Amino acid sequence: MSLDILSPQNEPLLQFRDVNTHYGDLHVLKDVNYTIAAGEIVSLLGGNACGKSTTMKTIMGVVRPTTGSVLFEGQPIERLSTSARVRRGIAPVLEARRLFPRMTVFENLEMGAYIQPRGAGFNEDLERVYSLFPRVKERRAQLAGTLSGGEQQMVAIGRALMARPRLICMDEPSMGLSPLYVEQVFDIIQAINRQGTTIFMVEQNAAMALQIAHRAYVLQTGVVVLSGTAEELRRNEDIRHAYLGEMQVGVAA
Amino acid sequence: MTSTDLLLQQVINGLSLGAMYSLLALGFTLVYGIAELINFAHFNVFMVGAMVAMLTLQGFGLVGQETILTGLPLVGTLLAGFAVAMLVCGGIGVGIERVLLRPLRGVKGPAAMITTIGVSYVLFNVVLLTLGSDAKNFPNPLPPIVWHIGGAVLRLREVLIWVIALALMAGLTYFVQYTRLGKAMRATAQDPEAARMMGVEVDRVVMTAFFLGSALAGACGMIFGLYYNLAKVDIGFAAGLRAFTAAVLGGIGNVPGAMLGGVVIGLIEAVSGQTIGTAWTDVIIFGLLVLVLIVRPAGLMGRLAPNKS
Ligand SMILES: Nc1ncnc2c1ncn2[C@@H]1O[C@H](COP(=O)(O)OP(=O)(O)OP(=O)(O)O)[C@@H](O)[C@H]1O
Ligand SMILES: [Mg+2]
Numbered sequence: 365m366s367l368d369i370l371s372p373q374n375e376p377l378l379q380f381r382d383v384n385t386h387y388g389d390l391h392v393l394k395d396v397n398y399t400i401a402a403g404e405i406v407s408l409l410g411g412n413a414c415g416k417s418t419t420m421k422t423i424m425g426v427v428r429p430t431t432g433s434v435l436f437e438g439q440p441i442e443r444l445s446t447s448a449r450v451r452r453g454i455a456p457v458l459e460a461r462r463l464f465p466r467m468t469v470f471e472n473l474e475m476g477a478y479i480q481p482r483g484a485g486f487n488e489d490l491e492r493v494y495s496l497f498p499r500v501k502e503r504r505a506q507l508a509g510t511l512s513g514g515e516q517q518m519v520a521i522g523r524a525l526m527a528r529p530r531l532i533c534m535d536e537p538s539m540g541l542s543p544l545y546v547e548q549v550f551d552i553i554q555a556i557n558r559q560g561t562t563i564f565m566v567e568q569n570a571a572m573a574l575q576i577a578h579r580a581y582v583l584q585t586g587v588v589v590l591s592g593t594a595e596e597l598r599r600n601e602d603i604r605h606a607y608l609g610e611m612q613v614g615v616a617a
Numbered sequence: 618m619t620s621t622d623l624l625l626q627q628v629i630n631g632l633s634l635g636a637m638y639s640l641l642a643l644g645f646t647l648v649y650g651i652a653e654l655i656n657f658a659h660f661n662v663f664m665v666g667a668m669v670a671m672l673t674l675q676g677f678g679l680v681g682q683e684t685i686l687t688g689l690p691l692v693g694t695l696l697a698g699f700a701v702a703m704l705v706c707g708g709i710g711v712g713i714e715r716v717l718l719r720p721l722r723g724v725k726g727p728a729a730m731i732t733t734i735g736v737s738y739v740l741f742n743v744v745l746l747t748l749g750s751d752a753k754n755f756p757n758p759l760p761p762i763v764w765h766i767g768g769a770v771l772r773l774r775e776v777l778i779w780v781i782a783l784a785l786m787a788g789l790t791y792f793v794q795y796t797r798l799g800k801a802m803r804a805t806a807q808d809p810e811a812a813r814m815m816g817v818e819v820d821r822v823v824m825t826a827f828f829l830g831s832a833l834a835g836a837c838g839m840i841f842g843l844y845y846n847l848a849k850v851d852i853g854f855a856a857g858l859r860a861f862t863a864a865v866l867g868g869i870g871n872v873p874g875a876m877l878g879g880v881v882i883g884l885i886e887a888v889s890g891q892t893i894g895t896a897w898t899d900v901i902i903f904g905l906l907v908l909v910l911i912v913r914p915a916g917l918m919g920r921l922a923p924n925k926s
Binding site: 426445450456458464466467475476482 | 797800801803804807808810811812813814815816817818
């Protein structure tokens with residue numbers, strides 16, 4: 365299996381070229397290559413501390429690569445500020461939601477639209493979010509910190525949509541959610557993708573992720589060890605053992 | 618004067634002191650909320666504000682308490698004094714942030730705080746060398762209008778101070794609550810990294826906090842002058858320390874907390890000075906601070922500082 369397969373039809377939207385990142389002496393990402401084509405859902409799988417969140421932070425510009433290049437729509441962005449990247453069309457759904465807890469749900473959505481001129485577009489985007497998440501509309505005047513975890517995740521996704529992004533980077537959208545919410549969140553992610561937004565999604569819940577993703581990368585201690593279509597990875601023996609809980613399923617059956 | 622009159626008089630005085638402490642406390646709290654930094658330069662930015670306001674009023678030909686103005690000239694002169702003091706101090710705040718503190722951002726340890734102490738000394742000495750150490754007669758063009766409430770006296774200057782302080786605080790509250798940049802400030806105070814990832818330019822937000830805080834210190838300098846009819850190079854320390862205490866009392870990082878803390882400290886200072894004696898004022902203020910912090914470590918209204926997760 366090649367380490368870097370391009371989706372045949374579409375232009376690459378986001379690319380990592382031999383990216384290395386460090387925190388001081390700690391070498392996290394090691395010569396990492398990703399290619400995300402426009403229109404895809406790509407999942408990034410891997411165990412704890414392997415560099416998944418670091419990947420997301422590198423895309424957003426919170427962490428700078430020590431060497432290598434990050435391309436968005438074919439142009440290098442690794443020197444751009446975070447704010448400039450958001451303006452180019454990249455929006456995050458952060459690990460553990462990270463809403464602004466003492467701002468209302470509505471104000472959180474406004475912060476998502478921070479880079480957008482306030483006008484008719486804002487109301488359109490707001491209506492889109494409210495129709496995807498009727499619950500968010502109900503709670504719009506509530507302080508975000510007082511929402512349940514599932515509600516917070518909906519606001520976090522809605523907040524990302526308010527930026528009208530071309531690419532949404534999601535860091536563990538299913539973390540800490542009940543199975544019902546997980547399913548709902550994954551349905552929404554698929555719906556958003558069908559409306560034209562590309563999704564790059566970190567997930568520990570590999571079984572769920574591989575159900576909705578088109579392709580996936582597997583990261584191990586900062587190295588991409590596997591990549592392929594979701595279908596290929598679902599059938600891959602190593603993946604089944606390491607991430608899909610095949611052993612337990614076997615025992616239970 | 619009956620004891621009720623005395624108390625009423627001290628409440629009037631206390632509210633005026635409180636207005637000043639609240640305005641000054643807001644500067645500490647805004648900068649702390651955004652940059653997690655105690656800005657000790659704030660003490661003397663306030664003092665410079667008083668000096669600049671004085672020079673501005675003198676520039677209009679006002680001398681001490683002899684030139685009394687009414688109507689439009691009065692309003693215009695006062696507005697000019699406030700505007701110049703606020704702009705100069707706001708500019709100093711922005712300069713301190715831009716030139717000295719921004720390079721230190723992200724540096725761990727007390728480097729930034731020590732820098733603000735250094736700046737405070739520089740401001741003090743610049744004023745000392747240019748204007749001298751004597752108490753200056755601060756021009757006060759207000760007509761000597763007084764109202765008698767029972768035995769207590771309410772002067773026009775007190776009413777003016779309250780109105781201006783309230784207007785400034787209302788303006789600040791509006792800015793922080795409802796404007797795009799104000800919301801970006803709140804978001805940054807709550808989660809700087811997430812705010813950045815919404816596209817907020819952190820540099821702009823930090824600069825705004827310094828500008829607003831320092832401009833309020835400038836306004837406070839003008840108010841101080843109008844209230845006491847004097848300006849002096851060493852007024853920053855006592856007022857600054859009370860204001861800082863007010864910010865901590867209200868919950869540092871918390872905007873309404875700073876306003877409340879300022880009024881509480883002002884009232885305590887005035888009332889205890891009258892009833893117990895001014896020698897005890899500091900003991901009472903800091904005793905209260907310690908007590909409040911034991912019961913409510915985050916201050917009266919809790920703090921609005923960044924989340925640590
Ligand atoms: N700001 C930081 N400073 C120093 N080390 C860091 C920092 N952020 C992450 N690390 C380290 O880098 C490594 C990779 O972290 P990262 O957050 O990317 O892991 P992850 O794959 O997202 O893990 P998880 O599944 O637990 O979220 C970890 O060892 C982590 O301790
Ligand atoms: Mg992570």
